[in-house]
Amino acid sequence: MMRARNIVFVFLVSLLVLEVFRVCSAYGDGDGDGDVAGLRLNFYAESCPNAEIIVKGIILSRVPTNPTLPAKLLRMHFHDCFVRGCDASVLLNAVNNVPAEKDSIPNASLSGFDVIDDIKTVIENKCPGVVSCADILALAARDAVSFPYISNKWEVLTGRRDGRVSLSSEVNANLPSPFSNFSTLWQLFSSKGLNLTDLVSLSGGHTIGVAHCATFSNRLYNFTGKGDADPSLNPIYAQFLRSQCPNPANSATTVELDPGSSKSFDKNYFNILLQNEGLLQSDAALLKDGNSFQLVERFSNSSDFFNAFATSMVKMGAIEVLTGYAGEIRKRCSVVNPTN
Known part of the structure; x- marks a missing residue:
């Protein structure tokens, strides 16, 4: 009888260990080096x-x-992740005269595709056929911003796969607008699994x-x-x-x-917000909520912003990613692979 109980006990403990392993595998090990949404560090090590090294070398x-490249690639990565997740859909060209994401008005000014x-x-x-365009974009954005600006760059987890769909019609409903108020910003960010700190810190990319x-x-007229x-x-x-942008302004200014x-x-960026010099309506909106206002003040008075930004970039880079056997590894970033 005692032996049977021991066998049952060992069996139950084994099941518990397997369940803990499953949960840890799904959510990471908590030390920053584990998987996040199926992504991991050094995915292409073998x-x-x-x-x-190639990505970093070309970016540097x-x-x-x-010198405008860091802002361009950071913006491109952000615009990619907020529409269909970080799947490089923003890089795809239109197909059969159906406008792609890059053809939408909010994305018309994106550049850096050639890089x-x-x-x-x-x-x-x-x-x-090994490295995805989605991972290349995530790495390029990090490397561009990290050099020569900040030394405490964020770790880019890799393993994303590329999506096969890109529709201009999906952009406006998913991408924060420069005209957004706080309520709209919060709704969009929270719908992507991001919190208030992410909203404020990622807005700091406007530095x-x-x-x-x-x-x-x-806002001027x-x-x-x-x-x-x-x-x-x-x-x-x-x-x-007003001196820079007369009414009507030159569209290229x-x-x-x-x-x-x-x-x-x-x-x-956070200092100018507190001086009411946030350029976009979406910038000024961060002062309209008491909790986000406190974060603006905190980031303006300490170095907390850089760590918060790094953490938020890792979270943003994991939005709705395709991993495993989903999606594909595009041979060219602007077109999907042939199906036959």
């Missing part, structure tokens, strides 16, 4: 050991001659880059129907913006998102 050779294509070409020559006049000129600017906008800053600091990845 199948294409030089993949990440391009940034010095194209991703160049990286893919080199990697395909070394490791054909680099520029915006076209059309994305904020609504006749905002309340009386010909004036948005009263929440610093009046001196509003006057400066751009203004720095972070005045005087748009080429440095720092926490100055």
Whole structure:
């Protein structure tokens, strides 16, 4: 009888260990090195050991001659992940005259596709059909922002596969708009599994880059129907913006998102928000909620922003990813593979 009980006990303990292992495998081991949504560090260590070195090498050779590249690739990665998840669908061209994501108005100003294509070409020559375009984009965005801006870069987990669908019609409903209020921003971010800290820290990516006049000129002219600017906008800053973006503005004109600091990845973005100099309506919206306001203040007064940004980038990079046998590994990032 005692022996039978021992056998049953061992059996139950074994089941418990297997269940714990299953849960840990699904959610990671908690030390930052485990799987997240099926992704892991050094996914290509055996199948294409030089993949990440190739990405970094090409990015480091391009940034010095194209200092706007970090903001471009960071924005592209963000726009990819918020529509259909991080599956490189933003890189696909239109098919059969059906507009793709890159053809939508919010994505019309995206650039840097040529850099991703160049990286893919080199990697395909070394490791054909192994490294996904989605992973290349995630790595390229990290490497571009990390050099020369910040040393405490985030770890990019890899193992994404590429999607086969890209529709312009899906962009507006999933991508935060520069005209979004706080409620809309929060709804979109939470629908992607991101929290308030993610919303505020990822908005801090606006510490680099520029915006076209059309994305904020609504705040400069006749905002309340009386010909004036948005009263929440610093009046001196509003006057400066009007000098840069007359009404109607040249569609090609751009203004720095972070005045005087748009080429440095720092926490100055949060300082200008508190001075009512957030350029976009979606920037200013972070001051409209008490909890997000507290985060803006915290990030402006400490180095917490950089760690929070790194954590949020890992979370964003795992949104609705395709792994395992889902999706495909595209041979060219702009087109899906032939089906026969």
